[in-house]
Amino acid sequence: MVEPATDTKTAAKVVPLLKDELDIVIPTIRNLDFLEMWRPFFEPYHLIIVQDGDPSRTIKVPEGFDYELYNRNDINKILGPKASCISFKDSACRCFGYMVSKKKYIFTIDDDCFVAKDPSGKAINALEQHIKNILSPSTPFFFNTLYDPYRDGADFVRGYPFSLREGVPTAVSHGLWLNIPDYDAPTQLVKPLERNTRYVDAVLTIPKGTLFPMCGMNLCFDRDLIGPAMYFGLMGDGQPIGRYDDMWAGWCTKVICDHLGLGVKTGLPYIYHSKASNPFVNLKKEYKGIFWQEEIIPFFQAATLSKDCTTVQKCYIELSKQVKEKLGKVDPYFDKLADAMVTWIEAWDELNPSGASAKATNGKA
Amino acid sequence: MVEPATDTKTAAKVVPLLKDELDIVIPTIRNLDFLEMWRPFFEPYHLIIVQDGDPSRTIKVPEGFDYELYNRNDINKILGPKASCISFKDSACRCFGYMVSKKKYIFTIDDDCFVAKDPSGKAINALEQHIKNILSPSTPFFFNTLYDPYRDGADFVRGYPFSLREGVPTAVSHGLWLNIPDYDAPTQLVKPLERNTRYVDAVLTIPKGTLFPMCGMNLCFDRDLIGPAMYFGLMGDGQPIGRYDDMWAGWCTKVICDHLGLGVKTGLPYIYHSKASNPFVNLKKEYKGIFWQEEIIPFFQAATLSKDCTTVQKCYIELSKQVKEKLGKVDPYFDKLADAMVTWIEAWDELNPSGASAKATNGKA
Numbered sequence: 097m098v099e100p101a102t103d104t105k106t107a108a109k110v111v112p113l114l115k116d117e118l119d120i121v122i123p124t125i126r127n128l129d130f131l132e133m134w135r136p137f138f139e140p141y142h143l144i145i146v147q148d149g150d151p152s153r154t155i156k157v158p159e160g161f162d163y164e165l166y167n168r169n170d171i172n173k174i175l176g177p178k179a180s181c182i183s184f185k186d187s188a189c190r191c192f193g194y195m196v197s198k199k200k201y202i203f204t205i206d207d208d209c210f211v212a213k214d215p216s217g218k219a220i221n222a223l224e225q226h227i228k229n230i231l232s233p234s235t236p237f238f239f240n241t242l243y244d245p246y247r248d249g250a251d252f253v254r255g256y257p258f259s260l261r262e263g264v265p266t267a268v269s270h271g272l273w274l275n276i277p278d279y280d281a282p283t284q285l286v287k288p289l290e291r292n293t294r295y296v297d298a299v300l301t302i303p304k305g306t307l308f309p310m311c312g313m314n315l316c317f318d319r320d321l322i323g324p325a326m327y328f329g330l331m332g333d334g335q336p337i338g339r340y341d342d343m344w345a346g347w348c349t350k351v352i353c354d355h356l357g358l359g360v361k362t363g364l365p366y367i368y369h370s371k372a373s374n375p376f377v378n379l380k381k382e383y384k385g386i387f388w389q390e391e392i393i394p395f396f397q398a399a400t401l402s403k404d405c406t407t408v409q410k411c412y413i414e415l416s417k418q419v420k421e422k423l424g425k426v427d428p429y430f431d432k433l434a435d436a437m438v439t440w441i442e443a444w445d446e447l448n449p450s451g452a453s454a455k456a457t458n459g460k461a
Numbered sequence: 462m463v464e465p466a467t468d469t470k471t472a473a474k475v476v477p478l479l480k481d482e483l484d485i486v487i488p489t490i491r492n493l494d495f496l497e498m499w500r501p502f503f504e505p506y507h508l509i510i511v512q513d514g515d516p517s518r519t520i521k522v523p524e525g526f527d528y529e530l531y532n533r534n535d536i537n538k539i540l541g542p543k544a545s546c547i548s549f550k551d552s553a554c555r556c557f558g559y560m561v562s563k564k565k566y567i568f569t570i571d572d573d574c575f576v577a578k579d580p581s582g583k584a585i586n587a588l589e590q591h592i593k594n595i596l597s598p599s600t601p602f603f604f605n606t607l608y609d610p611y612r613d614g615a616d617f618v619r620g621y622p623f624s625l626r627e628g629v630p631t632a633v634s635h636g637l638w639l640n641i642p643d644y645d646a647p648t649q650l651v652k653p654l655e656r657n658t659r660y661v662d663a664v665l666t667i668p669k670g671t672l673f674p675m676c677g678m679n680l681c682f683d684r685d686l687i688g689p690a691m692y693f694g695l696m697g698d699g700q701p702i703g704r705y706d707d708m709w710a711g712w713c714t715k716v717i718c719d720h721l722g723l724g725v726k727t728g729l730p731y732i733y734h735s736k737a738s739n740p741f742v743n744l745k746k747e748y749k750g751i752f753w754q755e756e757i758i759p760f761f762q763a764a765t766l767s768k769d770c771t772t773v774q775k776c777y778i779e780l781s782k783q784v785k786e787k788l789g790k791v792d793p794y795f796d797k798l799a800d801a802m803v804t805w806i807e808a809w810d811e812l813n814p815s816g817a818s819a820k821a822t823n824g825k826a
Binding site: 215238239240241242243247249250251252253254255256257258259270272277278279280282283287290291292293294295296297298302303304305306307308309310311339340343346362382386389390393 | 580603604605606607608612614615616617618619620621622623624635637642643644645647648652655656657658659660661662663667668669670671672673674675676704705708711727747751754755758
């Protein structure tokens with residue numbers, strides 16, 4: 097059995113890296129008691145809470161945290177008609193938080209995720225590891241068999257081209273989960289008791305040209321580098337599908353990172369995922385996705401972007417056209433999604449009018 | 462500090478998997494005392510020892526091991542003029558052992574590699590883990606964030622296409638090294654004291670289209686599936702380069718595995734690599750390779766094989782033509798190497814006249 101860390105108050109006093117340059121985005125429908133366990137690690141940071149579902153409910157945030165909270169009414173007010181691109185009654189609404197943030201980095205975490213322990217029993221400061229991942233380069237063009245060559249005690253192995261050893265900027269750090277693994281409904285149904293107890297002490301770059309299933313539970317990214325691609329799609333209320341929000345963002349993000357020469361890392365840090373969601377409910381949300389992904393993934397594997405696509409926004413708009421053209425045939429849902437992708441970029445640019453000045457500000461990092 | 466396992470005699474009695482279907486190939490210039498530590502794990506298997514260098518020397522093999530030994534005179538006698546494709550005074554000569562084996566699987570290990578310990582202190586049966594890797598499928602078409610989905614306690618994560626969950630046959634299992642990492646001469650010179658102490662409890666498939674630096678120190682492969690691609694090139698005596706034998710084999714093997722839909726895994730098992738080779742000597746051997754790899758790797762990354770290439774031999778001959786055409790410009794050495802690649806295949810086919818019947822025999826596995 098794996099157990100979460102239960103006494104993080106005694107965690108060594110942490111130096112909060114990038115304190116003024118990172119927002120923590122949390123989508124939720126309940127009181128955020130889970131933050132108590134994260135207090136030593138998260139308290140120095142600013143939180144953006146996106147309230148999922150009924151806006152008349154009041155969500156309690158433990159004292160001492162610095163936060164802003166948006167419910168559906170706020171989203172509608174801020175985005176007007178463009179609010180249609182933000183999902184309702186689904187944690188996909190979290191991407192609204194990415195859009196309103198003014199920081200360079202985003203860390204997003206689910207409210208059923210707790211502090212995990214490393215094999216020595218020490219509470220894992222997940223955010224610190226994400227920041228390490230994202231501040232060191234990625235190596236998408238050639239595989240390093242000793243994993244992340246920039247970690248202490250590791251390097252590039254014999255046969256690794258020297259011209260590639262500078263790496264490329266890291267846009268995404270994808271963290272993993274101990275205890276409840278991120279399985280789909282069929283696998284949950286077949287293996288209800290499976291728990292992830294294996295602590296794999298590795299971070300690695302996902303090679304260029306390789307897609308991966310990006311989970312939004314424990315995820316960090318550089319908003320300046322890839323933010324506009326982190327759209328979590330149309331899920332939940334009124335949509336034919338759920339639980340593909342992060343997958344969609346992951347596919348789009350990876351194709352755009354590959355095109356722009358940016359890196360995506362996966363592996364450490366682990367969080368402790370406490371409760372499995374209901375597999376029957378999940379199956380209902382997922383079942384169309386289970387069919388569709390058989391066509392979506394080859395689509396993304398084959399997708400190429402033109403040389404003119406020099407910004408994330410341009411890449412994303414180009415991708416939305418291809419989605420409409422190629423996936424529109426699979427289901428009319430993808431027509432709607434392609435339109436929402438465009439709306440998302442319009443809304444992003446409206447709220448972030450000066451990408452250039454934002455970058456200049458963040459340049460002091 | 463990492464330490465090797467020093468008392469493997471007490472290792473739990475092992476069931477020797479694939480006992481009659483696997484040969485252990487060891488290139489050496491010295492007495493094989495290192496086998497004492499491996500006795501509980503290797504004794505049930507047949508060894509093929511390829512003696513590197515002076516054939517008049519007698520190499521002692523500890524009692525109780527079942528082996529055949531080939532020195533240079535034997536190689537010349539068996540291959541005649543085709544012996545020119547087998548390197549002399551270089552551990553690249555090991556590939557002769559792959560050629561004379563009649564088994565389906567090969568495990569090859571260097572004679573300065575000892576038994577490593579896992580984090581619990583238990584001696585690692587490297588061969589057993591290789592066999593597990595190679596008998597379970599690979600997943601080259603999509604990345605699984607929980608690593609090898611076929612291991613106990615792991616599976617495919619949410620968003621992994623169901624159509625890809627059967628995987629493909631695994632052709633290669635690439636193991637790693639604790640203690641002395643496999644660094645090139647410049648890295649050895651810069652970091653003389655670096656030791657690999659990180660035990661990463663993972664096995665993963667190297668994605669399709671991604672090359673990797675294959676190290677021959679601790680390597681297992683399926684001879685029937687990929688044997689003829691495991692040519693370790695022209696290195697050592699009379700050649701302008703050394704220490705690129707396994708790299709060459711790795712690049713060719715990966716391109717061919719990708720073409721034929723076969724998998725390559727890396728990660729577990731670890732062996733304990735005891736002594737760093739002399740970085741000054743290594744630099745002399747490597748320095749041309751350090752330049753050349755900057756052109757070789759883009760060459761292999763861009764290499765495609767025609768649809769007619771339906772066997773490893775056909776793929777390899779096709780690749781040899783491309784080597785001659787494209788890398789011949791880099792240095793005349795590659796002309797010679799391309800010719801040796803053809804000679805290698807001719808010799809392989811001569812010694813293995815009936816690929817078909819061999820497969821039928823091994824089909825009983």
